[in-house]
Amino acid sequence: xxxxxxxxxxxxxxxxxxxxxxxxxxxxxxxxxxxxxxxxxxxxxxxxxxxxxxxxxxxxxxxxxxxxxxxxxxxxxxxxxxxxxxxxxxxxxxxxxxxxxxxxxxxxxxxxxxxxxxxxxxxxxxxxxxxxxxxxxxxxxxxxxxxxxxxxxxxxxxxxxxxxxxxxxxxxxxxxxxxxxxxxxxxxxxxxxxxxxxxxxxxxxxxxxxxxxxxxxxxxxxxxxxxxxxxxxxxxxxxxxxxxxxxxxxxxxxxxxxxxxxxxxxxxxxxxxxxxxxxxxxxxxxxxxxxxxxxxxxxxxxxxxxxxxxxxxxxxxxxxxxxxxxxxxxxxxxxxxxxxxxxxxxxxxxxxxxxxxxxxxxxxxxxxxxxxxxxxxxxxxxxxxxxxxxxxxxxxxxxxxxxxxxxxxxxxx
Amino acid sequence: xxxxxxxxxxxxxxxxxxxxxxxxxxxxxxxxxxxxxxxxxxxxxxxxxxxxxxxxxxxxxxxxxxxxxxxxxxxxxxxxxxxxxxxxxxxxxxxxxxxxxxxxxxxxxxxxxxxxxxxxxxxxxxxxxxxxxxxxxxxxxxxxxxxxxxxxxxxxxxxxxxxxxxxxxxxxxxxxxxxxxxxxxxxxxxxxxxxxxxxxxxxxxxxxxxxxxxxxxxxxxxxxxxxxxxxxxxxxxxxxxxxxxxxxxxxxxxxxxxxxxxxxxxxxxxxxxxxxxxxxxxxxxxxxxxxxxxxxxxxxxxxxxxxxxxxxxxxxxxxxxxxxxxxxxxxxxxxxxxxxxxxxxxxxxxxxxxxxxxxxxxxxxxxxxxxxxxxxxxxxxxxxxxxxxxxxxxxxxxxxxxxxx
Numbered sequence: 013x014x015x016x017x018x019x020x021x022x023x024x025x026x027x028x029x030x031x032x033x034x035x036x037x038x039x040x041x042x043x044x045x046x047x048x049x050x051x052x053x054x055x056x057x058x059x060x061x062x063x064x065x066x067x068x069x070x071x072x073x074x075x076x077x078x079x080x081x082x083x084x085x086x087x088x089x090x091x092x093x094x095x096x097x098x099x100x101x102x103x104x105x106x107x108x109x110x111x112x113x114x115x116x117x118x119x120x121x122x123x124x125x126x127x128x129x130x131x132x133x134x135x136x137x138x139x140x141x142x143x144x145x146x147x148x149x150x151x152x153x154x155x156x157x158x159x160x161x162x163x164x165x166x167x168x169x170x171x172x173x174x175x176x177x178x179x180x181x182x183x184x185x186x187x188x189x190x191x192x193x194x195x196x197x198x199x200x201x202x203x204x205x206x207x208x209x210x211x212x213x214x215x216x217x218x219x220x221x222x223x224x225x226x227x228x229x230x231x232x233x234x235x236x237x238x239x240x241x242x243x244x245x246x247x248x249x250x251x252x253x254x255x256x257x258x259x260x261x262x263x264x265x266x267x268x269x270x271x272x273x274x275x276x277x278x279x280x281x282x283x284x285x286x287x288x289x290x291x292x293x294x295x296x297x298x299x300x301x302x303x304x305x306x307x308x309x310x311x312x313x314x315x316x317x318x319x320x321x322x323x324x325x326x327x328x329x330x331x332x333x334x335x336x337x338x339x340x341x342x343x344x345x346x347x348x349x350x351x352x353x354x355x356x357x358x359x360x361x362x363x364x365x366x367x368x369x370x371x372x373x374x375x376x377x378x379x380x381x382x383x384x385x386x387x388x389x390x391x392x393x394x395x396x397x398x399x400x401x402x403x404x405x406x407x408x409x410x411x412x413x414x415x416x417x418x419x420x421x422x423x424x425x
Numbered sequence: 426x427x428x429x430x431x432x433x434x435x436x437x438x439x440x441x442x443x444x445x446x447x448x449x450x451x452x453x454x455x456x457x458x459x460x461x462x463x464x465x466x467x468x469x470x471x472x473x474x475x476x477x478x479x480x481x482x483x484x485x486x487x488x489x490x491x492x493x494x495x496x497x498x499x500x501x502x503x504x505x506x507x508x509x510x511x512x513x514x515x516x517x518x519x520x521x522x523x524x525x526x527x528x529x530x531x532x533x534x535x536x537x538x539x540x541x542x543x544x545x546x547x548x549x550x551x552x553x554x555x556x557x558x559x560x561x562x563x564x565x566x567x568x569x570x571x572x573x574x575x576x577x578x579x580x581x582x583x584x585x586x587x588x589x590x591x592x593x594x595x596x597x598x599x600x601x602x603x604x605x606x607x608x609x610x611x612x613x614x615x616x617x618x619x620x621x622x623x624x625x626x627x628x629x630x631x632x633x634x635x636x637x638x639x640x641x642x643x644x645x646x647x648x649x650x651x652x653x654x655x656x657x658x659x660x661x662x663x664x665x666x667x668x669x670x671x672x673x674x675x676x677x678x679x680x681x682x683x684x685x686x687x688x689x690x691x692x693x694x695x696x697x698x699x700x701x702x703x704x705x706x707x708x709x710x711x712x713x714x715x716x717x718x719x720x721x722x723x724x725x726x727x728x729x730x731x732x733x734x735x736x737x738x739x740x741x742x743x744x745x746x747x748x749x750x751x752x753x754x755x756x757x758x759x760x761x762x763x764x765x766x767x768x769x770x771x772x773x774x775x776x777x778x779x780x781x782x783x784x785x786x787x788x789x790x791x792x793x794x795x796x797x798x799x800x801x802x803x804x805x806x807x808x809x810x811x812x813x814x815x816x817x818x819x820x821x822x823x824x825x826x827x828x829x830x
Contacts, residue, residue, distance in 0.1 A: 013614065013617040014616065029637070033606075033609055056661045056662055057641070057661065059648050069644050069645045138760050139760065139764055139786075141763065142759070143760055143763065144760035145760075148683075148740060150663065150681035152668075152679050152680075152745075153681055155679075156678075156748065158750070159752060160595065162749050163595035163596075164584055164592065164594065165592055166586065166589065166592055169586065170667070171668050172586070172668070173584070174594055175583045175584070175655065175659070176642050181602075181637070185605035185609070186784050186785055187785070189452065189605055189608035192608075192609060192612035192613060193431045193612060194431065194787055194790070195616060197429075197431035199616065199619050200434075201429075203428070203789065205787055205788045205789040206789075207787055207788070208785060208788070209785045210764065213764065216766070217604075218595070218601035220596050220597070220601070221477065221490040223755035224767070224779050225752035226752050227489075229480045230481050231477065231481045232751070232752060232753075233476070233752070234675075235592075235595070237589065237592045238592055238593055243476065243481070249593060250576075250581065250590065252590060257591065259576035261570055261573075264474075265471075265474035266474060267469045267471035267473065267474050302483070334567070338568070340569045340573060342569065342572075342574075342577050344582065344591065345577050345579050346653070347579045347582075347639070348646065349579070350636070350639075350643070351643070355558050355563055356562075372648065374644050374647060374648050375644070376640065376643075376644065377640050377643060380609070380610070381607070381628065381633070381634065382628040383613075383625060384540075384628075385623055385626075386613075386625065
């Protein structure tokens with residue numbers, strides 16, 4: 013879909029996923045690393061625990077469908093080469109701190125001078141301007157600033173994050189969407205523009221509109237082990253099964269109450285509750301709890317019965333029942349379970365990718381969507397450091413062998 | 426010359442509901458697309474029944490969640506069990522560039538709304554189906570919310586304390602990932618169509634999109650056999666790394682120390698410069714091992730400070746730190762205010778409400794977010810008369826046959 017588009021990818025690990033998405037869509041993505049390799053190649057984990065830049069799991073995870081070159085963009089000659097590449101590119105993606113590129117003469121104005129049609133995408137922690145634009149950051153910090161962290165964890169302990177970093181993946185996926193909106197506009201106007209993505213704002217989506225609570229005068233949502241407290245009501249989402257956990261939604265109101273009705277019919281049929289409990293009006297139940305017409309203790313008695321029932325069944329028994337009766341129950345999976353899930357196997361989701369020198373193929377998550385006319389192809393494994401230097405500098409830019417050798421000797425490429 | 430909004434020429438017929446689907450078209454409405462939602466009073470969008478509610482007063486027009494996720498869209502209320510209502514849908518398909526839906530595969534076929542049928546009446550149509558597990562496979566018919574896909578994708582085991590059952594991510598985690606990929610998919614299809622004239626059908630399994638956020642642990646598990654268990658806030662690269670108590674009830678500050686130099690800065694910032702020379706804390710591995718001692722030192726400093734004060738003092742010393750923001754903090758956050766993250770907009774039924782702005786800024790064609798999500802049936806008249814050109818008699822007939830729900 014983006015065949016023939018060229019993307020210059022200057023991102024750090026904050027933005028790898030953005031370029032990969034564009035690469036999956038068919039763009040020619042050139043990942044530009046510093047001459048010694050991207051610093052993210054030094055972040056754990058490594059393949060079989062051995063720390064080396066060509067064994068970086070993080071690098072592999074988010075640099076598929078890219079070619080790789082090295083370039084010191086902070087040097088004068090590096091800048092010149094970059095601007096030459098930018099003149100022929102459609103997108104330039106970067107995730108440096110604000111002001112970094114302009115300090116080196118590669119800011120938005122400089123890029124527009126060489127290519128007014130370029131779509132520049134900048135991913136930053138907090139945005140290009142504002143009182144926190146220069147803040148130090150990390151995954152945990154962005155989640156705290158974006159109103160997400162406060163919703164995670166157990167109420168009697170400090171908030172906790174998801175242990176696999178997520179914040180910049182949200183930002184990078186947003187950046188890809190925003191870049192394509194700008195590119196679509198360019199197809200009409202013939203002009204590029206500057207797309208700014210702030211990770212703090214990107215992660216707010218994962219707070220499910222709770223950041224609006226104070227502004228609209230709503231009841232606060234708070235963290236709770238395996239669920240959430242929405243106002244006064246404790247909503248469990250994780251339930252113990254006999255052999256692990258399941259996730260189950262048990263809610264009220266005109267849209268969700270009918271699901272709870274079906275759940276209670278199933279539990280009743282299996283002998284897990286009495287008829288009166290089954291026949292509770294689940295549509296009105298939430299309103300009754302809030303008005304006090306139904307005491308919280310009665311609700312807790314019912315959730316206690318449901319919990320006792322779930323504990324008596326295995327995850328797969330509960331999941332089977334969910335499929336049969338259209339209930340909102342699913343097993344809590346480990347990564348190992350995910351790899352064996354027959355659904356993903358049936359849809360031929362996983363992609364095995366060969367890596368030189370490892371002796372094994374690695375399994376990658378497959379295409380993020382199935383396109384009927386233009387299916388996503390995994391055309392290239394993630395590049396090694398400088399793997400396409402010759403191809404790009406010599407064959408495509410024709411800078412000449414002598415200059416190539418000279419730039420390599422001086423550590424510019 | 427001012428440039429037109431990027432998607433001003435894009436018309437979308439939107440059958441989606443709950444969170445993951447409508448999030449896609451909300452973003453497209455921000456950038457100028459005309460989005461017509463089909464809703465049914467017999468099949469209330471669940472987000473209309475989930476808070477936060479305006480003035481803490483539950484009601485189908487009071488949900489800030491629903492209004493936020495549907496800001497800028499038009500809506501028409503149709504009872505799709507009525508053939509007359511389905512005829513309205515076919516007319517809207519002829520009008521639309523894009524159809525998006527989140528029904529079960531069986532329901533769409535039953536109504537004659539499958540891609541092959543719709544493409545026959547609208548050549549070049551782009552259609553997106555989005556659901557938890559995809560249109561094919563043994564779980565194709567397994568429907569539900571993003572908490573279920575998150576559980577099946579392995580996200581739950583990544584949030585928790587080592588000594589307890591997993592806590593899991595907040596609410597419906599894949600619903601906060603899938604719309605970002607859904608937007609990418611639709612934009613890519615629109616770009617392809619603009620270049621070639623060819624439309625297409627897209628099958629988005631929300632779980633398959635969301636698994637991209639677990640690419641690293643998946644590669645690590647397959648390649649190295651690593652097990653992923655809950656580790657609270659520990660980080661494999663940074664130490665200390667965690668959440669510390671601040672002054673006030675349930676107030677916290679998050680802190681990430683990303684190297685030995687930052688560690689020395691942190692020691693000074695919390696008034697204990699001598700700790701920088703303590704051999705127990707020499708490098709990240711040692712600091713992780715002696716976490717209890719470090720955490721006590723940091724907490725004794727943070728506990729005496731308001732979260733914002735601790736944040737500013739630590740940031741001034743070059744330490745990555747931030748108050749763990751509550752909803753109230755968010756609405757007063759100077760950075761979010763500077764970016765106009767929160768917008769006050771008129772609402773058809775409740776006067777006015779607040780929505781969040783687009784999460785990105787396009788320098789030349791910024792998002793235009795001026796309306797809340799629509800009230801049920803709010804644009805019936807507009808859609809039928811102004812978009813489809815129906816006359817009074819036809820509109821009256823639809824109402825008489827109760828096709829408008």
